[in-house]
Amino acid sequence: MENRKVKMNEKTNLLELEEHMYPLVDVQSPNVFRNLFPYDEVPKIAFNDRVVPHHMPDDIWITDTTFRDGQQSREPYTTEQIVRIYDYFHKLGGPNGKIRACEFFLYSKKDRDAVEKCLEKRYQFPEVTSWIRANKKDFQLVKDMGLKETGILVSCSDYHIFYKMKMTRFQAMFHYLSIVRDCLDMGISPRCHLEDITRADIYGYVIPFCLELMKLSEEYKIPVKVRCCDTMGYGVNYPGAVIPRSVQGIIYGIMTHAGVPSEMIEWHGHNDFYKAVSNSTTAWLYGASGVNCSLFGIGERTGNTPLEAMVFEYAQLRGTLDGMDTTVITELKEYYEKEIGYTVPSRTPFVGKNFNVTRAGIHADGLLKNEEIYNIFDTEKFLNRPVLVSVSNTSGLAGIAHWINTYYKLPEEKKLDKECELVKMVKTWVDHEYDEGRVTVITDDELTDVIADCCSKLNYDLI
Incomplete structure (x- = not known):
């Protein structure tokens, strides 16, 4: 012990006993x-x-x-x-x-x-x-x-x-x-x-x-x-x-x-x-x-x-x-x-299709009020991936409103809320789908078709 050297560690500023080989x-x-x-x-x-x-x-x-x-x-x-x-x-x-x-x-x-x-x-x-x-x-x-x-x-x-x-x-x-x-x-x-x-x-x-x-x-x-x-x-x-x-x-x-x-x-x-x-x-x-x-x-x-x-x-x-x-x-x-031709698993953090997608209606309601509540960071800024909501039987009015706002990239002054008549009409269609026994998530193509039909009936210009 007495022959081992003591030296100063320049990173920690502590004297250390030289270790043996x-x-x-x-x-x-x-x-x-x-x-x-x-x-x-x-x-x-x-x-x-x-x-x-x-x-x-x-x-x-x-x-x-x-x-x-x-x-x-x-x-x-x-x-x-x-x-x-x-x-x-x-x-x-x-x-x-x-x-x-x-x-x-x-x-x-x-x-x-x-x-x-x-x-x-x-x-x-x-x-x-x-x-x-x-x-x-x-x-x-x-x-x-x-x-x-x-x-x-x-x-x-x-x-x-x-x-x-x-x-x-x-x-x-x-x-x-x-x-x-x-x-x-x-x-x-x-x-x-x-x-x-x-x-x-x-x-x-x-x-x-x-x-x-x-x-x-x-x-x-x-x-x-x-x-x-x-x-x-x-x-x-x-x-x-x-x-x-x-x-x-x-x-x-x-x-x-x-x-x-x-x-x-x-x-x-x-x-x-x-x-x-x-x-x-x-x-x-x-x-x-x-x-x-x-x-x-x-x-x-x-x-x-x-x-x-x-x-x-x-x-x-x-x-x-x-x-x-x-x-x-x-x-x-x-x-x-x-x-x-490689598909990244959908729940993979940062890159999966659903990594920043929510299906829960109560979460969608929070996102509609402030996306920071349920998004890890500004995914649109860092990954060109805006936070999304999948529409299903649990999405609710807030989830549908958020989906429309995000998918159509509506400016702040045109964003819809859950009291909008268009949103309520789309939800009526969604509810009917699940009442008839559907178990899968509504696809984007289905939603755009339904939204176009609802806009036509309401004489509503979404864009």
Whole structure:
């Protein structure tokens, strides 16, 4: 204890005792944390009440895996679709490059053509990066494509090291470090994907490995990034939860004990337990500059962290969008539905057809009086999506009035209220439909036909 140095932490202005080094613990049999992950039971979340401090980086950003992890769960995009989506990402990320990078496969001609066309755009952001198998031949492919950074898979749990790779921890580390060195020899910045980190021995393997990565980075004077991959979605953000499930515990350990700077740390989450967004936000709060996302959360199994979600998480944490154009999110949703043929589930936040649509009559009455009562924010301003009401047997007069005002974009002086004769006539028709046994929502086309007929009978000019 007496030989350990005391130094000042410039961020917290606190004196801290220098931590001891963490050597590799080369176990003879795998540590699969069976107490936390009994396969024949639901995984367990345990606590030891050890908490770590918040450490929000000076700069945080989003990176994208739509063209890599996102393509592992759906039919491949065409070259033209990839380039178009990349253009949207550039516009969405804004002049400050809040969408910092996109990763691409390089194995098919289609993938390489897409990379070349995206590079021709000469956008500073998102930077075009790749994901490859870890061998010299693939490094040469990255070099030939003119890319500066590539992802490399370095699975880190004993599940992968012992059961999949049939290696010991020492053998796996030696293997990975030699691959990273090959990458650095080519002048390419490696992004090390620490697969299955939420089932890994953080202090017995992950931190010793990251310490060696930082030594290589210093030796070559080339950034070596660390991507923390919550491959199975086991991460939790509860204060005092034990590692390896604790997101903040993982980020703190890599940053504080392995010396990886925030700008070199990235979180990649999956949504198996509905925690992808909260875990990604937690990674930001505790020291990771980057969170890796996929558009609409499309990804393997339950999907990745939705990119659009982290755009609004960023704004809530920072109090600003920093130049991001959120209306592009709606443009992307429309492009996917019209050009790609992918339908976003209707209740998906920010992008689903019904995310800001209410069917309850009492809610519609509140919307008619003041839309702030039942709308999360000005969705028309940020997403070009005015708040809507679906007309059904529960919508009431207020819901019908709100639907007409919104659908026909009536100016303030022409907006209808629930006492309007036109609204009452439409409601009489709606009530009759449900009295006859209807169970489905009234469609927009049906309503416009009925409204036109009612206007004709009342000699009412709606427009």
